[in-house]
Amino acid sequence: MALLAGRTVLLRAGVRLGAEAATRGGNGARRFASHRVLVEPDAAAGIATIKLKNPPVNSLSLEFLTELIICLEKLENDKTFRGIILTSDCPGIFSAGLDLREMCGKNPAHYAEYWRAVQEIWLKLYLSNMVLVAAINGASPAGGCLMALTCDYRVLADNPRYRIGLNETLLGIIAPFWFKDNLVNTIGHRAADRALQLGLLFPPTEALQVGMVDQVVPEDQIHSTALSVMSQWLAIPDHARQLTKSMMRKATADHLIKQREADIQNFVSFISKDSIQKSLQVYLEKLKQKKH
Numbered sequence: 409m410a411l412l413a414g415r416t417v418l419l420r421a422g423v424r425l426g427a428e429a430a431t432r433g434g435n436g437a438r439r440f441a442s443h444r445v446l447v448e449p450d451a452a453a454g455i456a457t458i459k460l461k462n463p464p465v466n467s468l469s470l471e472f473l474t475e476l477i478i479c480l481e482k483l484e485n486d487k488t489f490r491g492i493i494l495t496s497d498c499p500g501i502f503s504a505g506l507d508l509r510e511m512c513g514k515n516p517a518h519y520a521e522y523w524r525a526v527q528e529i530w531l532k533l534y535l536s537n538m539v540l541v542a543a544i545n546g547a548s549p550a551g552g553c554l555m556a557l558t559c560d561y562r563v564l565a566d567n568p569r570y571r572i573g574l575n576e577t578l579l580g581i582i583a584p585f586w587f588k589d590n591l592v593n594t595i596g597h598r599a600a601d602r603a604l605q606l607g608l609l610f611p612p613t614e615a616l617q618v619g620m621v622d623q624v625v626p627e628d629q630i631h632s633t634a635l636s637v638m639s640q641w642l643a644i645p646d647h648a649r650q651l652t653k654s655m656m657r658k659a660t661a662d663h664l665i666k667q668r669e670a671d672i673q674n675f676v677s678f679i680s681k682d683s684i685q686k687s688l689q690v691y692l693e694k695l696k697q698k699k700h
């Protein structure tokens with residue numbers, strides 16, 4: 409059973425198990441898909457490709473996060489798989505980050521439940537024993553960038569519209585300390601300081617330069633590149649790679665784990681402020697009006 413902080417996520421978020429489909433793929437591997445998380449297994453290679461499918465922009469709603477958490481738990485417990493490629497099924501968008509509608513006009517209990525799910529997905533991805541390769545095939549702001557940052561390797565498709573970064577300050581909010589820690593671990597303190605304060609969204613060339621991604625490739629090569637990177641990482645004995653990954657990441661994850669409840673309370677009181685609600689509503693309104 410999938411648990412989120414000791415509770416059944418299926419019940420909390422109203423996601424029905426019946427929403428999932430479990431079939432067998434051509435190679436005999438169990439294929440499981442929910443509404444919004446598609447899993448393409450390659451049992452022979454030990455790789456599962458997760459395709460995020462929450463149109464139009466893969467915003468991370470509570471239900472979407474819950475499905476993703478369940479999916480990751482299943483894969484983590486299935487010895488068939490040693491690696492995950494994380495990518496998007498929504499053309500041009502990897503993920504628009506946290507769903508702003510989950511953080512606007514709701515009550516404190518909802519904010520707390522939502523934030524616990526955001527923490528949970530980060531911990532699951534960041535501490536995964538599997539090799540995670542992000543095949544970033546679209547724009548990747550804020551929470552979308554964070555998901556990519558949890559991966560062991562990032563490949564970004566070469567399209568100037570596919571910008572990536574932690575742009576929270578542009579929304580009038582603050583990247584939480586564990587978003588910041590993950591970014592500092594990736595691009596270093598000075599670059600993270602500048603990127604976070606300015607809310608920078610890097611186009612591919614700059615993202616590569618600053619170390620936000622490891623490789624930029626033509627869009628049609630993104631999956632083949634991710635596969636070839638994966639085979640390089642899977643050539644390392646699991647126990648040695650996993651212990652090394654844990655050695656590199658444990659302190660950062662423990663920082664959040666030790667302060668999890670306090671972090672939720674901070675988030676709830678911050679996001680409930682009238683001034684922050686106003687900023688988020690203005691930002692959402694601007695996004696909507698962009699089209700007109």
Ligand SMILES: CC/C=C\C/C=C\C/C=C\C/C=C/C(=O)SCCNC(=O)CCNC(=O)[C@H](O)C(C)(C)COP(=O)(O)OP(=O)(O)OC[C@H]1O[C@@H](n2cnc3c(N)ncnc32)[C@H](O)[C@@H]1OP(=O)(O)O
Pocket residue numbers: 464465467501503504505506507508509547549550551552575576579581582583584674675678679692695696697698699
């Ligand atoms: C003391 C401190 C304690 C704790 C810390 C406190 C606070 C910190 C909390 C949280 C950190 C936040 C992390 C986040 O991830 S916030 C989300 C940031 N995301 C963005 O800024 C991206 C916004 N979106 C875009 O820039 C574009 O939509 C995008 C480039 C992704 C795609 O552009 P495109 O032109 O293809 O689509 P749009 O027409 O813009 O959008 C379509 C549709 O989707 C809606 N939309 C977009 N993004 C979101 C989103 N993140 N959440 C909800 N909805 C979103 C958009 O409004 C359109 O809707 P509609 O008009 O109804 O079709």
